[in-house]
Amino acid sequence: MGQSRAEIIAWVAGNVIPHEAALRARLRRMAVAGEEIDDIVQETYLNIARLKSVAHIRDGRGYLFTAARMVMLQRIRRNRIVRIDHLTDTQALALEDDAPGPERHVAARRELARVRRMIEDLPPRCREIFELRRVEGFSQREIAERLDLPEHTIEQQAIRGLKLILKAITTEDRESADPSETRHATLKGTSGNG
Amino acid sequence: MDDDGAARWAIRRDAGPLSPGEQRELDAWLAADERREGALLRAEAALVYIARAPALIDAEDFPAAPEEEAPAPARIARRRFLAGGAVAGAAIAAGVAGVLLMPSGQEFSTTVGEVRRLPLADGSVATVNTASRIAVALEPEQRHITLEEGEAWFQVAHDAHRPFVVDIGNVRVRAIGTAFSVRRNPEGVDILVTEGVVETWTEGQEATRIRIAQGERSFVATGTGAIVAVKAADEIERALAWRDGGLALNGEPLSYAVAELNRYNHRKLVVEDPVLARMPIVGYFRTNEPGDFARAVAPLIGARVEMRSGNMHLVATGS
Numbered sequence: 001m002g003q004s005r006a007e008i009i010a011w012v013a014g015n016v017i018p019h020e021a022a023l024r025a026r027l028r029r030m031a032v033a034g035e036e037i038d039d040i041v042q043e044t045y046l047n048i049a050r051l052k053s054v055a056h057i058r059d060g061r062g063y064l065f066t067a068a069r070m071v072m073l074q075r076i077r078r079n080r081i082v083r084i085d086h087l088t089d090t091q092a093l094a095l096e097d098d099a100p101g102p103e104r105h106v107a108a109r110r111e112l113a114r115v116r117r118m119i120e121d122l123p124p125r126c127r128e129i130f131e132l133r134r135v136e137g138f139s140q141r142e143i144a145e146r147l148d149l150p151e152h153t154i155e156q157q158a159i160r161g162l163k164l165i166l167k168a169i170t171t172e173d174r175e176s177a178d179p180s181e182t183r184h185a186t187l188k189g190t191s192g193n194g
Numbered sequence: 195m196d197d198d199g200a201a202r203w204a205i206r207r208d209a210g211p212l213s214p215g216e217q218r219e220l221d222a223w224l225a226a227d228e229r230r231e232g233a234l235l236r237a238e239a240a241l242v243y244i245a246r247a248p249a250l251i252d253a254e255d256f257p258a259a260p261e262e263e264a265p266a267p268a269r270i271a272r273r274r275f276l277a278g279g280a281v282a283g284a285a286i287a288a289g290v291a292g293v294l295l296m297p298s299g300q301e302f303s304t305t306v307g308e309v310r311r312l313p314l315a316d317g318s319v320a321t322v323n324t325a326s327r328i329a330v331a332l333e334p335e336q337r338h339i340t341l342e343e344g345e346a347w348f349q350v351a352h353d354a355h356r357p358f359v360v361d362i363g364n365v366r367v368r369a370i371g372t373a374f375s376v377r378r379n380p381e382g383v384d385i386l387v388t389e390g391v392v393e394t395w396t397e398g399q400e401a402t403r404i405r406i407a408q409g410e411r412s413f414v415a416t417g418t419g420a421i422v423a424v425k426a427a428d429e430i431e432r433a434l435a436w437r438d439g440g441l442a443l444n445g446e447p448l449s450y451a452v453a454e455l456n457r458y459n460h461r462k463l464v465v466e467d468p469v470l471a472r473m474p475i476v477g478y479f480r481t482n483e484p485g486d487f488a489r490a491v492a493p494l495i496g497a498r499v500e501m502r503s504g505n506m507h508l509v510a511t512g513s
Contacts, residue, residue: 009238049231055440115243159202166200
């Protein structure tokens, strides 16, 4: 049964977005360069965008890591990773979720705290518009009337806010940051890549 | 990553339907680089992710703010678990989590929006749906479960000498090694068998047991003894989508979809218009995101979403 795009978006929001930062952290630990990470993540989303249905996927985090591994292998085959020539199939295959079991399930409370922090970190006007739209459910026009601003300004602020959110989801925040990150960062520094 | 373009289109699409001109512009933007399709999905999903904050508050089983109190039964049940030395993680409706081992002779309940997987000491697993209550008594001769309220799916560990019996009011379901679900409604009891065979009967009428096999479902109406099993393989998988935090609909009326979603959320969906209520809905939705459901469905049935005192009303666009 094919799913509507709205359903797939909702599934990605609940099952993939919360784990993007963990995937990026894992790739950094494999000494993959920053731009490469962006490309791998983007191609992974593209593969998900092309799915007809996600109803059969039970573990979003597991799926994200598997999909990213496939993307990496494809990229190595196509020889698109030039920056890290030592990265072989075997190493790409090692891309898997190394978080301990309980860590894989982002606890609701922690996720809520992270979302709240993302909203709190927005510039004040951006934040106000985001809350009115996302949390209160007002339309763009209603927000424009309430704040006595042109609708175009509301749209610009919303775009600005979303861009900041897109940046925020790439990094694990203070609460959920992987403690092993520091150690691996040092290793990466000495490996001569990046 | 083309965050600029993706964010712009995600916001525009979220604001309302695109005009034909905008749609052509979007198509051209997407066609320029195939990866933009992925970037747009990510941006639109990030918007939904941010909007999940209220749903996550619903899913919380501890107070979000000091003045809010969680419902008393859940708190008692939880305290009992903590006393049992188990590690209690907050299970969110979206993901079935938790590694609790259910002690025998205990009661367990879930709060609204909570779905919990409960491994039992005999190796069986009970997956307990939202707002449900079960009691477990693993006796030497028999494994005995009482479903006091709600719905659960059981994966029964095989043990021919120790039948696994579920009591639902005056209805009994007996299994040896199989998987089945039971749901208790005011109208009656719904039994779905996903693996193997179960036997079912109503109290006092043990002689008229019937067998329900894999891929069959049966409904025992309150106050009647008659039990009939019907083939319903596809329907069963859909009916059990809640195990993955989903609600799968294949043409059920909006009124049914809304009643189902409201089982999982404090923030209720309301449909008063009888014409809208009869609209058939198709799709797979997250049970903990009624807002997404409302926004996804509204344009398809000619409705809009109105917030009234914290609830989401689906109202016909013409009215």
